[in-house]
Amino acid sequence: MSILVVGSVAYDTVETPFGKAERVLGGSASFFSVAASFFVPVNLVAVVGNDFGEKELAAFKDRPIDLSGLERAEGKTFHWSGKYSYDLNSRDTIFTDLNVFESFRPKIPAAFKKSEYVFLGNIDPALQRDVLDQVEKPKVVACDTMNFWISGRLEELKKTLARVDVLLINDSEARELSGEWNIVKAARAIRAMGPRALVIKKGEHGVLMFTTHGAFAAPAYPLEDVFDPTGAGDTFAGGFMGYLAGRGGEGDGALRRAIIMGSTLASFAVEAFSLDRLLRLTREEIEQRFQLFRQLTHFEAL
Ligand code: AMP
Numbered sequence: 001m002s003i004l005v006v007g008s009v010a011y012d013t014v015e016t017p018f019g020k021a022e023r024v025l026g027g028s029a030s031f032f033s034v035a036a037s038f039f040v041p042v043n044l045v046a047v048v049g050n051d052f053g054e055k056e057l058a059a060f061k062d063r064p065i066d067l068s069g070l071e072r073a074e075g076k077t078f079h080w081s082g083k084y085s086y087d088l089n090s091r092d093t094i095f096t097d098l099n100v101f102e103s104f105r106p107k108i109p110a111a112f113k114k115s116e117y118v119f120l121g122n123i124d125p126a127l128q129r130d131v132l133d134q135v136e137k138p139k140v141v142a143c144d145t146m147n148f149w150i151s152g153r154l155e156e157l158k159k160t161l162a163r164v165d166v167l168l169i170n171d172s173e174a175r176e177l178s179g180e181w182n183i184v185k186a187a188r189a190i191r192a193m194g195p196r197a198l199v200i201k202k203g204e205h206g207v208l209m210f211t212t213h214g215a216f217a218a219p220a221y222p223l224e225d226v227f228d229p230t231g232a233g234d235t236f237a238g239g240f241m242g243y244l245a246g247r248g249g250e251g252d253g254a255l256r257r258a259i260i261m262g263s264t265l266a267s268f269a270v271e272a273f274s275l276d277r278l279l280r281l282t283r284e285e286i287e288q289r290f291q292l293f294r295q296l297t298h299f300e301a302l
Helices: 028-036 099-103 125-134 147-152 154-161 171-178 183-191 232-248 251-269 276-280 283-297
Strands: 003-006 010-016 019-026 042-048 065-072 079-084 091-097 117-120 140-144 166-170 197-201 207-211 214-218
Touching: 003 028, 003 125, 003 232, 019 028, 028 042, 028 232, 028 251, 028 276, 042 099, 117 125, 117 232, 125 154, 140 232, 147 154, 147 171, 166 171, 166 232, 171 183, 171 197, 183 197, 183 207, 197 232, 197 251, 207 251, 214 251, 232 251, 251 276, 251 283
Parallel strands: 003 042, 003 117, 010 079, 042 065, 117 140, 140 166, 166 197
Antiparallel strands: 010 019, 079 091, 197 207, 207 214
């Protein structure tokens, strides 16, 4: 089993109430790959510029992450900057310098075309479909998107969603995509567009999943120290897909466990800037926290 991920590998400049990190490793594909690599080999497709250094590349080394699809283009690496509010629940984008990402046309290496699990990071929905055209019959296709594409490229996005099994978005995106304020109605409308599972991320309030079996809710792990929420969603997706591909099996039970594994990985990502915490993470820590999630929600009905 292997997972193909297509998305951004970036420099991030992030300010939170607890400090600032300048030009550190970020990007949706970076967070996703490192999280998923705890479970299965990952085939990464992205682009960086000629300023992308050995220090950043080292994050992917010594892990089962195949970098043969990491294109190096003439120019600068994508650079995103964001600033978080005091409660970390909202953030403003300070700038988005697309740089080499602007003309990114994902080329899937021949060896990656048989990947059984595919994660389409948050890129132009037409490019997401282009990726699907280049792969052979994947078992599970998951996809992320954002308001920018929902408001600007809705018809393209709908064509992509028709070919997606799992959509991961946040609650405001779900409302905008469906035109429904109520989240249950929004989920029904979005699932009618294609995805059999819809995962709605609500930051520190956890995750809601809708499938044919109904809804499943998972809290976010209550942490004392949250440093930087950047990448939490992509790390969630990496843990979720990694678990499904590596240990999951089929069915609603597997999806539910994958939701908890995604929440587990995301809870570590936010404990430090950039990928710092994920890069020091051990399998034992992952297993321990996964088990703690059971205690968090367990109760006896008398
Ligand atoms: P998240 O916090 O899960 O929304 O993901 C944040 C990551 O997404 C950061 O590391 C950014 O580098 C990356 N990012 C931000 N804006 C974009 C964009 N327009 N396209 C692709 N990646 C982006």
